[in-house]
Amino acid sequence: MAQKIARARWFFDRTSWVPTVEELNFALSSIHPEERDRVMKYVFYKDAIATLSGRLMIRKFLAEATGLPWADIAVGRDENEKPIFPSDISLQFNVSHQGKYTIFAGESSGAKVGVDIMEIKYTGGKPLKEFFRLMSRQFSKQEWEKIHENSLPTRQERTFYRLWSLKESYIKATGVGMKVPLKDIDFRINSPLKSVAEFVEDTELFLEGEKQENWKFQEVLIDENYGACVAIHCQSEELKNYPCLPFCEVMAQDLLKFCTTALPADEKAAEDLFKKYLESEDRK
Ligand SMILES: CC(C)(COP(=O)(O)OP(=O)(O)OC[C@H]1O[C@@H](n2cnc3c(N)ncnc32)[C@H](O)[C@@H]1OP(=O)(O)O)[C@@H](O)C(=O)NCCC(=O)NCCS
Numbered sequence: 161m162a163q164k165i166a167r168a169r170w171f172f173d174r175t176s177w178v179p180t181v182e183e184l185n186f187a188l189s190s191i192h193p194e195e196r197d198r199v200m201k202y203v204f205y206k207d208a209i210a211t212l213s214g215r216l217m218i219r220k221f222l223a224e225a226t227g228l229p230w231a232d233i234a235v236g237r238d239e240n241e242k243p244i245f246p247s248d249i250s251l252q253f254n255v256s257h258q259g260k261y262t263i264f265a266g267e268s269s270g271a272k273v274g275v276d277i278m279e280i281k282y283t284g285g286k287p288l289k290e291f292f293r294l295m296s297r298q299f300s301k302q303e304w305e306k307i308h309e310n311s312l313p314t315r316q317e318r319t320f321y322r323l324w325s326l327k328e329s330y331i332k333a334t335g336v337g338m339k340v341p342l343k344d345i346d347f348r349i350n351s352p353l354k355s356v357a358e359f360v361e362d363t364e365l366f367l368e369g370e371k372q373e374n375w376k377f378q379e380v381l382i383d384e385n386y387g388a389c390v391a392i393h394c395q396s397e398e399l400k401n402y403p404c405l406p407f408c409e410v411m412a413q414d415l416l417k418f419c420t421t422a423l424p425a426d427e428k429a430a431e432d433l434f435k436k437y438l439e440s441e442d443r444k
Contacts, residue, residue, distance in 0.1 A: 274333025
């Protein structure tokens with residue numbers, strides 16, 4: 161199987177798409193049955209589209225990187241449910257979704273990749289102090305010091321969610337899920353986040369007190385309220401010059417043009433999903 165050098169950083173904004181039933185039908189019949197079942201289990205349109213757009217991004221990346229026909233691309237899941245490409249060629253990728261965004265990072269370099277997107281402000285109902293108290297065991301002493309470095313609650317929330325996203329990106333690159341206590345994944349932030357689309361790359365990871373030289377974290381704002389973090393794991397020599405790739409917006413049409421029907425159409429599923437769209441906030 162041919163493999164091209166492939167790197168991708170994409171984001172999809174769900175609210176940029178006003179779908180038709182036909183488009184939903186086409187998209188749903190372009191993914192495999194178990195993927196479609198997963199999409200259709202969601203009660204809300206926003207959650208269904210988050211998963212559907214992620215699946216389409218994965219398939220677009222694999223189709224571009226391998227040259228394989230769309231219908232021959234099999235996306236599997238490992239024992240921890242991480243989506244993988246079961247093949248003898250190394251294509252690493254990961255998806256994250258929150259709010260209106262789905263983001264994707266893919267690499268053919270052999271490096272492990274994890275990605276996370278997070279709204280960097282507190283939207284819970286409890287007072288912030290109480291929320292921090294409940295989360296106290298998830299962060300290390302140094303991380304809490306960093307969160308409280310600035311006395312402004314808005315700055316504290318930003319640092320809190322930035323650290324959370326760093327931890328998630330690491331967990332997602334390793335694929336192990338919640339097997340490692342979050343507190344033991346200990347980050348040292350050295351620079352504030354920059355303006356939208358400008359990367360910060362000097363955050364360090366410590367495990368059991370030891371700085372991890374084989375990890376790099378590329379952090380960037382997708383917009384003023386959403387931060388993305390890409391965790392990369394490879395040999396430390398390669399990491400020194402590991403370039404940041406800007407996140408590009410992909411539109412629904414970019415995803416759909418790659419699709420070819422892999423499944424018989426399921427008009428009922430498309431109509432159900434369209435109904436969820438009509439009832440959603442996006443439509444109102
Ligand atoms: C796997 C896990 C990391 C996903 O994170 P999440 O923040 O819930 O969700 P995201 O939107 O970032 O990622 C979801 C996507 O990750 C991928 N994914 C699923 N399992 C995965 C795994 N084990 N490893 C990596 N990626 C995984 C899938 O593509 C999934 O999308 P899908 O459900 O549409 O198929 C999550 O299940 C988990 O264990 N989270 C930790 C929860 C927590 O308490 N974190 C606090 C940090 S301070």
